[in-house]
Amino acid sequence: MSKFKKKKGGELPAISTASLPDIVFMLLFFFMVATVMRQNTLMIENKLPVADQIEKLDKKDLVMYIYAGKPSSRYRASAGNQARIQLNDKFADVSEIKAFVLAERASKREELIPFLTTALKVDGSTNMGLVGDIKKELRDIQALKINYTTRTGSATDNLK
Amino acid sequence: MMKKSAPSVNAGSMADIAFLLLIFFLISTTIETDYGITRKLPPLIDKPTEGTIKEKNLFRVELNQHGELLVEGATMRINALKEAAINFLDNGGGSGDLACSYCKGSRRTSSSDNPNKAVISLHNHRETNYATYIAVQNELVAAYTTLRNREAQRLFGKTFVQMEKDLKDVNYSGNKKILKENIKKIQFLFPEKLSEAEPKK
Numbered sequence: 001m002s003k004f005k006k007k008k009g010g011e012l013p014a015i016s017t018a019s020l021p022d023i024v025f026m027l028l029f030f031f032m033v034a035t036v037m038r039q040n041t042l043m044i045e046n047k048l049p050v051a052d053q054i055e056k057l058d059k060k061d062l063v064m065y066i067y068a069g070k071p072s073s074r075y076r077a078s079a080g081n082q083a084r085i086q087l088n089d090k091f092a093d094v095s096e097i098k099a100f101v102l103a104e105r106a107s108k109r110e111e112l113i114p115f116l117t118t119a120l121k122v123d124g125s126t127n128m129g130l131v132g133d134i135k136k137e138l139r140d141i142q143a144l145k146i147n148y149t150t151r152t153g154s155a156t157d158n159l160k
Numbered sequence: 161m162m163k164k165s166a167p168s169v170n171a172g173s174m175a176d177i178a179f180l181l182l183i184f185f186l187i188s189t190t191i192e193t194d195y196g197i198t199r200k201l202p203p204l205i206d207k208p209t210e211g212t213i214k215e216k217n218l219f220r221v222e223l224n225q226h227g228e229l230l231v232e233g234a235t236m237r238i239n240a241l242k243e244a245a246i247n248f249l250d251n252g253g254g255s256g257d258l259a260c261s262y263c264k265g266s267r268r269t270s271s272s273d274n275p276n277k278a279v280i281s282l283h284n285h286r287e288t289n290y291a292t293y294i295a296v297q298n299e300l301v302a303a304y305t306t307l308r309n310r311e312a313q314r315l316f317g318k319t320f321v322q323m324e325k326d327l328k329d330v331n332y333s334g335n336k337k338i339l340k341e342n343i344k345k346i347q348f349l350f351p352e353k354l355s356e357a358e359p360k361k
Binding site: 017018021024028031034036037051054055056119122126128129138139144146148149151152155156158159 | 200
């Protein structure tokens with residue numbers, strides 16, 4: 001009787017998967033910390049123009065987004081093919097911007113209201129008329145800090 | 161008698177649960193940060209002030225519906241706009257009270273007196289393309305930034321862009337109060353006076 005049994009040859013030992021949950025949890029925590037919730041589902045084409053004199057828009061909770069552009073192909077039948085404004089997941093009219101800004105302001109703490117920025121995410125092929133209308137509404141309601149959101153690149157690429 | 165050991169909980173499905181959560185977060189969140197040109201809109205005034213700006217202190221930039229750029233009435237390519245704006249702002253043609261000691265321009269009397277007086281007026285048409293407008297905005301902002309960088313380099317030994325970056329940097333070792341004042345000084349030397357009229361019909 002021997003204490004040392006001969007190992008059975010051939011068969012590989014199973015790889016332990018006990019640490020797999022740990023690895024996945026690590027990834028999960030990374031994504032939970034480093035990302036923010038997606039806010040809006042775009043219903044318009046949104047190919048932003050490029051610029052290089054840009055600043056970072058940090059403090060995402062102090063930014064309200066106004067999207068504008070031509071409705072994407074799914075919505076073209078119902079919304080037409082002229083450039084439209086999108087606020088909070090739905091198409092909106094220029095006159096609804098004031099209500100939108102007021103609602104955003106109401107949801108913020110009072111001392112933060114002066115720091116609210118409006119980010120204009122406008123498709124490059126939109127006419128300036130629509131953008132001018134948006135700006136006029138924003139001026140009417142004293143939302144003067146705006147940011148033309150762009151991609152990074154040389155400005156002359158816009159003309160191609 | 162041996163004590164019964166507690167049965168171990170099967171943790172095999174923990175990975176599946178974690179994966180499920182992971183995939184949820186992957187699809188419902190974004191990691192991107194936005195960048196853009198930050199501007200301040202002028203407040204609404206009932207009566208616009210007129211006639212106080214001299215013609216020579218005004219740099220007219222016009223964009224028509226075909227995306228053509230008109231600077232002081234002459235067509236210009238967008239690549240040349242930055243240089244033209246710099247020449248206008250940095251001209252320093254004034255004398256006496258209006259003299260500009262730090263300007264390095266050609267000091268022509270037909271162009272702006274002082275960067276404090278110089279106003280760039282941007283006109284656009286309702287049918288102008290937004291991308292073209294952004295390109296023009298970008299070039300005009302670039303003109304101001306170039307001049308501010310030059311002065312900041314001369315006075316404080318680093319560029320204006322770097323100063324603004326330092327101001328936001330939490331790990332900046334210097335005195336932020338002084339830095340803030342220095343930034344104000346530079347902004348006073350070259351104030352951003354960019355006026356935009358309502359788009360033409």
